[in-house]
Amino acid sequence: MKTVFLKAVLALALLASPAAFAAGGKKPERVPLPTIQVNKDRGEQCVEPTDVMRRNHMQFILHQRDETMHRGIRTVKHSLKNCINCHADPKTHSVLGKDGFCESCHRYASVSIDCFSCHSAEREARSAEPAAATGPRALKAAAKGTKP
Amino acid sequence: MNINRRQFLALGGAAAAATLAPGLRLIELAQARSPEEAAAAAHRWGLLIDANKCADGCTACVDACFTENGVTGHGRPATDAQWIRKVTLKDKQTGQVQSLPLMCQHCEHPPCVDVCPTGASFKRIDGIVLVDKHICIGCRYCMMACPYKARSFIHEDTTGQKAHAPRGKGTVESCTLCVHKVDRGDGTTACAEACRQAGHQAILFGDLKDPASEISKRLATQPSQQLRADLKLNTGIRYQGL
Amino acid sequence: MSHVTYLKLEGKTFGFWMLLAVLAGVVAVGLGAALYMEHNGHWVTGMNNQIVWGTPHVFAVFLIVAASGALNVASIASVFGRQLYKPLSRLSGLLAVALLVGGLMVLVLDLGRPDRLTVAMTYYNFKSIFAWNIILYIGFIVVVAVYLWMMFERRFNEYSKPAGLAAFLWRLILTTGTGSIFGFLVAREAYSSALLAPMFIILSFAYGLAIFILVLMSAVAWSGRTLGDVTLNRLKNLLGVFVASVLYFVVVYHLTNLYMTGKHDVERFILLDGGVYTRMFWIGQILIGGVLPLVLLFSPLSRSRGMIVLAALLVVLGGLAQMYVTIIGGQAFPMPLFPDKIVSSSFADGVVAQYAPSLPEVLLGVGGIAIALLLTAYAIRVLPFLPQSLADADVDPHHGQG
Numbered sequence: 001m002k003t004v005f006l007k008a009v010l011a012l013a014l015l016a017s018p019a020a021f022a023a024g025g026k027k028p029e030r031v032p033l034p035t036i037q038v039n040k041d042r043g044e045q046c047v048e049p050t051d052v053m054r055r056n057h058m059q060f061i062l063h064q065r066d067e068t069m070h071r072g073i074r075t076v077k078h079s080l081k082n083c084i085n086c087h088a089d090p091k092t093h094s095v096l097g098k099d100g101f102c103e104s105c106h107r108y109a110s111v112s113i114d115c116f117s118c119h120s121a122e123r124e125a126r127s128a129e130p131a132a133a134t135g136p137r138a139l140k141a142a143a144k145g146t147k148p
Numbered sequence: 149m150n151i152n153r154r155q156f157l158a159l160g161g162a163a164a165a166a167t168l169a170p171g172l173r174l175i176e177l178a179q180a181r182s183p184e185e186a187a188a189a190a191h192r193w194g195l196l197i198d199a200n201k202c203a204d205g206c207t208a209c210v211d212a213c214f215t216e217n218g219v220t221g222h223g224r225p226a227t228d229a230q231w232i233r234k235v236t237l238k239d240k241q242t243g244q245v246q247s248l249p250l251m252c253q254h255c256e257h258p259p260c261v262d263v264c265p266t267g268a269s270f271k272r273i274d275g276i277v278l279v280d281k282h283i284c285i286g287c288r289y290c291m292m293a294c295p296y297k298a299r300s301f302i303h304e305d306t307t308g309q310k311a312h313a314p315r316g317k318g319t320v321e322s323c324t325l326c327v328h329k330v331d332r333g334d335g336t337t338a339c340a341e342a343c344r345q346a347g348h349q350a351i352l353f354g355d356l357k358d359p360a361s362e363i364s365k366r367l368a369t370q371p372s373q374q375l376r377a378d379l380k381l382n383t384g385i386r387y388q389g390l
Numbered sequence: 391m392s393h394v395t396y397l398k399l400e401g402k403t404f405g406f407w408m409l410l411a412v413l414a415g416v417v418a419v420g421l422g423a424a425l426y427m428e429h430n431g432h433w434v435t436g437m438n439n440q441i442v443w444g445t446p447h448v449f450a451v452f453l454i455v456a457a458s459g460a461l462n463v464a465s466i467a468s469v470f471g472r473q474l475y476k477p478l479s480r481l482s483g484l485l486a487v488a489l490l491v492g493g494l495m496v497l498v499l500d501l502g503r504p505d506r507l508t509v510a511m512t513y514y515n516f517k518s519i520f521a522w523n524i525i526l527y528i529g530f531i532v533v534v535a536v537y538l539w540m541m542f543e544r545r546f547n548e549y550s551k552p553a554g555l556a557a558f559l560w561r562l563i564l565t566t567g568t569g570s571i572f573g574f575l576v577a578r579e580a581y582s583s584a585l586l587a588p589m590f591i592i593l594s595f596a597y598g599l600a601i602f603i604l605v606l607m608s609a610v611a612w613s614g615r616t617l618g619d620v621t622l623n624r625l626k627n628l629l630g631v632f633v634a635s636v637l638y639f640v641v642v643y644h645l646t647n648l649y650m651t652g653k654h655d656v657e658r659f660i661l662l663d664g665g666v667y668t669r670m671f672w673i674g675q676i677l678i679g680g681v682l683p684l685v686l687l688f689s690p691l692s693r694s695r696g697m698i699v700l701a702a703l704l705v706v707l708g709g710l711a712q713m714y715v716t717i718i719g720g721q722a723f724p725m726p727l728f729p730d731k732i733v734s735s736s737f738a739d740g741v742v743a744q745y746a747p748s749l750p751e752v753l754l755g756v757g758g759i760a761i762a763l764l765l766t767a768y769a770i771r772v773l774p775f776l777p778q779s780l781a782d783a784d785v786d787p788h789h790g791q792g
Contacts, residue, residue, distance in 0.1 A: 069280045072187030072331055081311050118281050118316030120309040226438035230737050237731040267515035285510050286502015288442040289520050295577035300439050304431035317431045318502030379576055
């Protein structure tokens with residue numbers, strides 16, 4: 001009986017411990033909220049609507065990587081390079097870093113990104129591509145075969 | 149309008165040139181695949197290397213490959229990656245010396261593809277053998293299996309990768325036949341281009357399945373060999389002058 | 391058939407907890423070494439682009455081969471009906487699983503991307519013998535677990551025979567697969583042989599039984615049980631037969647290679663001027679792993695239990711040496727890219743590759759052995775794996791078919 005009582009007290013104490021933090025009326029601010037700097041200096045909007053991207057960007061990346069790797073299809077729309085070229089921080093030229101487009105959200109959500117152990121997180125040099133060559137307008141024009 | 153013969157011929161010549169010129173450009177563009185198009189089985193990309201033209205001590209191809217693909221060294225020759233290397237051969241009987249570049253042979257029946265447990269090592273439909281580093285677990289079995297010791301393992305954290313050539317710690321890599329250049333329609337690899345610019349022209353890139361390509365014509369008219377031909381792997385890299 | 395009583399190890403002594411603590415400590419150090427290698431990358435190890443499989447693989451392959459061999463004792467009882475070995479079946483099954491877990495741990499932790507283990511279990515290239523091995527290893531654990539269950543639960547005992555047969559066949563296929571990892575490689579002179587698969591099976595017999603004898607004798611001695619001479623002599627003679635069989639396979643392998651002029655270079659390398667590999671072969675594999683144990687096991691010296699323990703230990707050491715020569719020596723020998731030429735390059739073409747075992751690799755390998763022993767030691771305390779007594783009087787003197 002004594003051991004059962006002791007175990008019950010310990011269990012309750014363990015469960016109640018978070019309350020000790022909340023007692024002060026303050027949330028534990030260990031992880032900074034993400035700063036979502038989208039860096040939209042390439043075009044008007046992303047290749048997909050924001051809410052679609054938010055939920056499904058990993059599916060696009062996953063699908064694209066297999067298409068590119070195994071079939072040689074290098075569609076610009078969902079290519080990782082294209083994402084980075086657009087979303088890279090104008091100062092650091094990277095999507096990583098404390099305020100990096102990819103890293104700030106991923107760090108907050110505690111989802112580790114595997115991409116950048118191999119892929120460069122930095123935007124390609126501007127001179128390599130003319131401006132707006134990969135924005136939505138340019139892609140539409142390329143599909144039609146006309147000039148943007 | 150009154151024109152004489154000379155003027156007519158000049159006009160006609162100019163008109164013909166104006167008609168043909170964009171057409172020639174279009175043929176070039178037609179060979180460049182659009183990004184949406186998949187690689188096609190109608191092609192098989194390969195190299196023809198003439199060992200007689202390869203210069204001893206020249207490393208233009210190696211330097212170009214390493215620059216193009218961001219293959220950086222860390223001052224540790226045992227573990228640093230080498231996608232291509234110059235090999236010096238000295239005949240045991242005659243003492244004759246020659247050199248040649250050696251890289252992934254892009255076999256038709258690659259042992260590395262057979263042994264990869266996850267299928268990360270694979271052959272693309274147009275003959276280029278690649279490592280899908282997304283699913284490579286770094287077991288190095290393909291390195292055990294490669295008859296040409298073409299593969300390298302990345303032994304440390306890597307930064308500063310080229311955007312077109314991702315490479316990272318814990319995965320295996322090898323010569324990609326500059327697949328990013330091939331898909332873009334450049335019509336050559338970094339090593340072949342560098343050798344041409346160095347004046348040796350020992351490396352020729354081309355489509356082995358296209359009988360009109362220069363590589364096919366040379367292979368059809370001159371003797372050539374595969375390395376370790378007894379293994380019957382039907383390599384995409386052929387050598388002359390061995 | 392006399393009824394066998396199995397008892398859990400009491401496991402309350404200071405000595406037992408010390409043993410667990412020491413083993414756990416070694417495992418922790420091994421895991422730390424793996425973390426160090428994974429975090430920094432493999433440049434901190436002795437492995438490089440020429441020798442891609444090093445000391446961890448020596449230990450891992452040894453443990454995996456020994457694991458399938460450790461099941462032998464149980465198979466002899468269940469499949470071949472030798473009642474003398476029946477009381478040993480449970481420990482045999484346990485040791486098989488524990489050794490396999492140890493070997494797999496070392497193998498997985500040495501991967502370049504161990505975090506991609508789930509990728510390895512979901513993306514399959516069925517032409518790869520390595521992929522088949524992954525299925526075989528996981529399946530082995532399941533099959534042996536079921537086999538043990540059939541042996542433990544009284545009402546299922548009649549099913550222990552078919553379960554034992556399934557486990558026996560599975561482990562033969564598994565060891566064939568392990569040997570074929572090397573046998574299927576056309577690229578390297580030292581491999582590329584159909585002989586490697588059956589050779590690995592015979593190696594498993596020897597290594598597995600040696601470790602089984604060591605574990606059995608320790609467990610029995612330290613728990614105050616009796617191990618009679620009848621059982622022990624059977625086991626020691628069996629080990630001697632297996633060691634002799636291993637030597638036979640080694641002789642056939644090298645003799646065949648020596649008959650082919652094309653293979654003379656690699657044979658000269660292993661047998662004559664390969665430096666450390668030649669020493670490992672003659673002193674480690676042949677002398678320590680073969681000749682000395684045979685002398686100890688078949689001469690009157692074997693009347694001493696200490697000599698039997700020594701013989702088993704020598705077999706284990708010789709086995710590690712054999713794995714070193716096979717795995718590392720096989721990679722060190724240069725590949726015959728240009729047969730009639732002296733080759734040199736910046737990538738160690740034409741020269742014997744350099745390799746020296748590094749501390750993290752050795753610690754990881756030893757950690758694998760430790761976890762196998764830790765699992766075994768703890769399991770025999772939790773469940774009744776050990777027979778209460780293996781004294782001659784308690785063991786059935788009629789032992790089945792003679």
